[in-house]
Amino acid sequence: MELLIARNPEDSTLPYIVLIPLDGGIVLRAKDTWPRTAKIYCHRHGLPWPEDPDIVERIPLRSCVRRGASISIEADRTRESRSQFVITQARGREMIFWQNARTTRAARPNVALPTARAAGLDDLEIVVDTREKYAWKFTTQQASTRREALRVGDYGVVDDDELVAVVERKGLEDLAGSLSGGRMIYRLEELATVPRAAVVVEERYSAIFKLTHVRPSLLAEALAECQVRVPSVPIIFAETR
Missing domain, CATH: 3.40.50.10130 (Rossmann fold)
Structure with a gap:
């Protein structure tokens, strides 16, 4: 089971297409290849997956499941492994965001975590x-x-x-x-x-x-x-x- 990411063959502001291995294959257009620093806006491609896609990345998956209004995926790798596609409605139309635990936080505390040693302990x-x-x-x-x-x-x-x-x-x-x-x-x-x-x-x-x-x-x-x-x-x- 893989998440496939390819270059969008259509002239679009969303330069990538993503194939989610669920329900026979869900094809989305996407702004980027993974939600590393911010949520990624997506929408349905409206066309079938190309016969000869220009593949950018193949991401092996441990799981791909639908949970309510979202699709959760877990990549078979140690870093950047978990993310989800959230399907919602805004202003009367469908909107899809690709996000992970880091990018879902609307308000991130702008603080540095303490690094001091625990009191009274050498280690x-x-x-x-x-x-x-x-x-x-x-x-x-x-x-x-x-x-x-x-x-x-x-x-x-x-x-x-x-x-x-x-x-x-x-x-x-x-x-x-x-x-x-x-x-x-x-x-x-x-x-x-x-x-x-x-x-x-x-x-x-x-x-x-x-x-x-x-x-x-x-x-x-x-x-x-x-x-x-x-x-x-x-x-x-x-x-x-």
């Missing part, structure tokens, strides 16, 4: 669970990492061979699935067995109310119930890492 070693595929690296936080199977959580701190603190990392879709499926409460109870634990969601809280495939009120209620039942494990919405 902080963070244990990364072996099942974590795309792990945070903490390259600017004066911390080191090592891989090890954790009994709970994705990132942890060990003292005298005891797990003393953990963080469970979740994307918005993962959080929504865990809340609506009733699995989140059990996960929090597992995390609560560690002296210090938290769930970090890689999105802002308001993004819950923009989801289309599940009722936002259901998620908000489930989230509140989780925090009441397991108050020792906070769920933190962090827009950036």
